[in-house]
Amino acid sequence: MASAAAPILGVLGSCMGCMVFVENIAKQEPAAMNLMTFSTFLFISSIGLVFTSKFFTVKNQIPLEGYFKTVSMFFIVNVVNNQALNFHVPVPLHIIFRSGSLLATLILSVVIVGKSYSARKYISVFAITVGIVICTLATSSQGDSGLSMEEASKHYKEWSIGIAMLTFALLASAYLAICQQQMYEKYGKHPDEAMFITHFVSLPFFLVMGGDIVSASTKLSASAPYALIPGVPSLWVDLFASCVLQYGCIKYVYQLNSRVDSLTVTLVVTLRKFLSLIVSIVYFKNPFTAQHWVGALLVFAGTLAFADIWGGQPAKKQEEKKKQ
Template sequence: MATSAVGPIFGVLGSCMGCMVFVESIAKQEPSAMNLMTFSTFLFIATHGLFFTSKFFTVKNQIPLKGYVKTVSMFFIVNVVNNQALNFHVPVPLHIIFRSGSLLATLLLSVFLVGKKYSMRKYVSVVAITVGIIICTLATSSQEKNSGLSMEEASKHYKEWAIGIGMLTFALLASAYLAICQQQMYEVYGKHPDEAMFITHFVSLPLFLIMGGDILSAADKLSASKPYPILSSFLPVPSLWVDLFASCILQYLCIKYVYQLNSRVDSLTVTLVVTLRKFLSLIVSIIYFKNPFTPTHWLGAVLVFAGTLAFADIWGTNAAGKPTAEKKKQ
């Protein structure tokens, strides 16, 4: 592997995993803050792009704004729905596993919307991913039913959890369609990742007005959180605001490093690194936050991640990193 790719690989693993730690910390302490968290991330990335990418709109866009319409719409929906699902009692480990099933949705939409054809191995991989997600979902469902709550509380808890799963399912399909929209946009206008990163976040900001009341309410709750321990002696900053700011920085770095990695190595290596990041995030979530994870969950998780790697043909590449004959024929 080229030395130039080492930095982005560690950047992806470190920043993306770190971001998930702060996101889960916020979700556990104040689950109603998910819209605020999404808005803050968009605002941070848009502000950074305004200064360094657009240079206050003095740099001409390579892609016209009309080319971003579908991409921005789907990007906004996917991010909001994914984060909002955490507000419906969806455990973060299950959230990670669900989002790891994006290949399933991508394959389905690619077949039905774009007319692509895939080898039998890829269909088997997707079946493994699907079965893994179902196993994890059913295992979590069983935990929800036996949560030790009263019948009325358990019923409400279970209904909210079911809504969260529905939201994740919708987001899974929407993210696959987003990938198709981005691919079509790049085919027409060329690849301009920094510009696309800035525009998709900046243009989405006015859409958060529809949830302004919820965002302001969450901001008040974050302001009421206990002071951050390290800073409390000389600067009583609410701890959840520190967590939110840290998650914004790490989310920006995560996206930036993925873009860098994508420009320096082949797509298979990117898939491997992103899959490894998700698996390590899952381990951190289970150990650090003591999330319940049964042997049944592990079985489902192994199926999901193994299916993802098999789909990407990680084991079907030779030492030089060139695709096998089967890959070339596709």
């Protein structure tokens, strides 16, 4: 377990740090979400181009056509998830919603792959679903104070769009996981190559957002200068930091997957999300009621129950048999 200490700390530190900078950007310039997504893809692609692909001199282990579905879904999931922050979806709810990935995974695994699960897993997912619904309803009743009826109506409509986007992204993310699993089963696991290709091949898709990205760049350039680096806009510093930390987050998750079992990965990722939630509430002073806490605890407890942490071992494979 000692060898896993570094990736565990790396996941907690880099992923949580990334969320802090992302939330800061989202609060100050919510229209910059496409720019943020593009910057992250460009940053990770650049590193992969130099160190993984070595400027395309290293032959791919997985043919490009094998990446088609994965790249498409990866791009959609990232863009939609980040863009939801532009529709009045608070980061705490965003974190809780994305923690419900097991719900979407179970649904699509049953429908598409034909798997079946134990009653305990269905109960766990039901708890996650109830938790997400509770948090969503609690959030829907906030944010309208001080607004005129017309403004409140507009706010609610935009918020509803954000929730719809998160719901879609949740299902798309689960389908992405299935696509990745099928790709790895066919071609083998090549995480560094996959990380590079999925980001690099997605870059041309951002051309359709060119105007929005340029506009957001102008707004970031007009932000107040960073205290420690005179003359450099603070939001550009935040954006760069989020890119670096996002890269670290992904790398450490890959490392963790290669060194520990899936149960430990689930525990670490769940802990990271919970701590990110606490940081968002405390540092950014996001409203979080008792109703939110009940929902959040249901989501996180359901996630841990699904992973069978109280059983002390990973779930048995026979719990996920294909239907006859």
